[in-house]
Amino acid sequence: MVLVKVSDIKLNIDLDEKAAFEKALKIAGIKKENVRDGKIIKYSVDARHKDHIKKIYTVGLYVDKYGKNRKNVTVINHEKKYKPEITGNSKLNNSPVVVGFGPAGMFLGYMLAEYGYKPIIIERGSKVEERIKKVEKFWNTGELDTNCNVQFGEGGAGTFSDGKLNTGIKDKFNRIGFVLDTFVKFGADKNITYDAKPHIGTDILAKVVENMRKYIESKGGTFYFDTAFTGFATKEGKLESITLNGNEKMYTDICTLAIGHSARDTFEMLYENNVNMEQKPFAVGVRIEHKQSTINKSQYGFEDNRIGAANYKLTYNTSKNRGVYSFCMCPGGYVVNSASEKNKTVVNGMSYSKRDGENANSALVVTVTPKDFDGDSPLAGVEFQRKMEEKAYEIGQGFVPVQTYRDYKDNCPSVKIGNITPQIKGNYRLADLNAIFPEYINESLKEGIEYFGEKIKGYNDGDVILSAVESRTSSPVRIVRDENFQSNVYGLIPAGEGAGYAGGITSAAIDGLKIFEYITSKYKPVN
Incomplete structure (x- = not known):
């Protein structure tokens, strides 16, 4: 079976996706009964001429075979899928820890759980259901919870935003497609996979975040909400443990810092402990x-x-x-x-x-x-x-x-x-x-x-x-990391927007995926 991609389908604004499929069949010269499946690949609006606005679609049609040569029609024999492989052989002494459950932490935690690494996820704020109540209380009364607010809590700062997913980063591994498909898997509208300017919306994103958390838990992941990352200890130059809430020690070989761009007290703690950082x-x-x-x-x-x-x-x-x-x-x-x-x-x-x-x-x-x-x-x-x-x-x-x-x-x-x-x-x-x-x-x-x-x-x-x-457009600092994502404290891995390596939901999620790929290249899953 091959995918026949029909591009540059122009429709009047009163027509919909059904019309796009019908026109795709006509352009490609394919009979409807020969189509196994179909999908919208891309959608945008061309408003350069106000008196002649057009909807622009790219449609994909799955057929057993296709041998014609037509304008705006391409044949894809093998669709690129994001499918990482575990190649590492080293043993982890303890479960990997992810600090922060914004986009970078969400996707890192999701993949670690999916592949058997049983991650521990630390989030200074509350579960999204409780977080929404605390945020609304702040808006209504001015009473601020400094650990759970629009910036901190399950889902990260993006939960109380438009949920925009467009990004300008280059992506030859189809990580972007994987991120969008994963959001759909957990409750987002399928249109985010093809809209030229995709967004989820605050109301939907909160449920997506909750669903991702429950799935991670079902795969052996553990969450600690209302829990602050307040320190760490090393042994022989490597990370040995982290400190939670000022006095609770947790042993781990790997701690990824997906802390967000507003974790100022965490930045200060890291600086005081000689973690390399720089202005940006x-x-x-x-x-x-x-x-x-x-x-x-x-x-x-x-x-x-x-x-x-x-x-x-x-x-x-x-x-x-x-x-x-x-x-x-x-x-x-x-x-x-x-x-x-x-x-x-x-x-x-x-x-x-x-x-x-x-x-x-x-x-x-x-x-x-x-x-x-x-x-x-x-x-x-x-x-x-x-x-x-x-x-x-x-x-x-x-x-x-x-x-x-x-x-x-x-x-x-x-x-x-x-x-x-x-x-x-x-x-x-x-x-x-x-x-x-x-x-x-x-x-x-x-x-x-x-x-x-x-x-x-x-x-x-x-x-x-x-x-x-x-004032919180992006992080004001960058936590320095090397080509293996390591900070100068081996095992302490900066990630996402807060660490200075992303600029939005999708790019932060992809940074989480890259760190997952690094971890799986070094370590095998937890027994």
Whole structure:
């Protein structure tokens, strides 16, 4: 049996997948009764011409044989599947430990359990069911649990986001396909496997995470929730044990640190224990909200969501050579208070699977480098973030500070909003965001927003809402590792976004897969 791939199938926006299959059969010259199975391989929208928007499909048809030569038709005799092999022979004295159950930890833990390694997974936050309650309590009352919040807990920071899965990394091993298929296996919609801009949605992602945990447990994995990784010990230059909650010792040969980009106390502990770390660039800025109908009108030519809520991706280099760009754009989404430390305010964005909220929001951020930080400590970027988060908390009086773009541009505090109502999880207060940032960030944001107004009509309208501070775009540190994924403490393996080796759900999950591959190349499963 072969896979006949029919690409560049263009349909009017009122047609659906059924029409795509029918057109694929016609293009390929295949009779419906000869098709064993079929699937959508890729879907996107071509909106370059607003009066002639098209849905673009690539369809796969499984048939016994195919010998024709037709335009836009290719034959795949062997589909590439991700299937790692165990080649290691060394014995593990203890089960491997994974610290953190965000995307990197989830996929590493899943694969270790699937292949018989019986992983132990440490998560400082709570199970996702309990975590949701604690996060909603924080949004409603302001009462913050510093170990379980939007940043920490089962599923990682991505659980309270849009669940975007697109990535720009190269992938010759089909790890990306495996990650997407695994999410579907545990409850995500199958459309993430072919959508050009796949997303799961916060409401669905929480259930996917829970299902993955239960499967890992069924395969011999063990979870310790509400448990902090607080130290480690070595013997003869190698990892011997880790410390939990300050006083509990656990012996292990391998501990993977999938700790996330906000585990600042863990970064500090590692630095104090001479784990090699370095500063890295990241970006800071605001969340910007527009009516979703405004974005739809600009991108599609009509205001409604008939082909889904429109998104955008914008970049600009300022007159002073600062990068300004949109990040983590959430169509029909919400701005969320994402604090993880007392007396600090952080914002992020999230969408539910239907993306049917009234507003669109996106991070709008400015690149910063170690040259902008005070001092040469590996943790200087963390302190750079903290200063802005403290100022945001101060001017918002504990709430998310918001401002209209008109007032932000004019350097005056907002006293009223216009025709866009902030769509925020958590309380907000009108303020002057200029007070939060160094002047070069304010200048860069204003210049960028004016430029983006030339690309998207209405982007720089005065009533547009800004909120602050978007400071957790990526990790401010990198935990140094070698070609075998090892830190300078052998057995202590940095992983994922927090360690500085990924930038989103999919790339972090793939980093977890790579570490699994390394472990299986050295060690055999636990007896």
